[in-house]
Amino acid sequence: MVHFYQQELQLPPYPRGYHLITRQVEEACTFLPKITTGLLHVFLQHTSASLTLNENADPSVRRDFASYFDRLAPEGAPYLTHTQEGTDDMPAHLKTALLDSALTLPISRGRLALGTWQGIYLCEHRNQGGRRRLLLTAWGSSS
Template identity: 60%
Template structure:
């Protein structure tokens, strides 16, 4: 088993492909088969697996979630860090902060059009920590 903490550089609000960053940081080539668990160490960002080719999909994700859970809604009481505070927590809970992915022949066993997204739900989220556990 191999466990590492990756620090992802700060990104603007939105959905960002991080598949290549993860693959380059981990010794996947050592495994013929196994599992990779990813756990984002934050409550205002998320991880999800989706379309990796057309960037308009990521923009549509942002538009949908920003409309579903708008900043500054008057019914949110938790706004200590700004209007995007509680909406970011809700989006994180809806999408989740972990993924369990197969490793096959030294690579992530993803479908042809699948990629790992970091959902950054804050205007100023900062660097994000990602705990990776590689088993196999």
């Protein structure tokens, strides 16, 4: 039988940057041990931050993310017209469009089945993004 679970996770405000949130997601998913085989969908309910699954060991990865995405969508670019909410807002939306606002992850034997060096990142693209909400939806079979 397939079971469905859903939980909201409210994250504290993070500064602009790329922040590992794997532990917070796992801790919020108290239902994980009930699922033998399944999927976890992580949905970020915002348009100026994003999620990605990537290398979680070397901090230089985070600096390289920032350098790369800041070049793709620079703050204050003269061709951007959506500026009423600040010069960091439209670049934040563009970065979210490039990365995404959702992840779907496998669950195996009551745990997220991530690779050894994989971690879930909240990519905060605003200078003052505020609290971010994640909707965590899991489904799967239990033994």
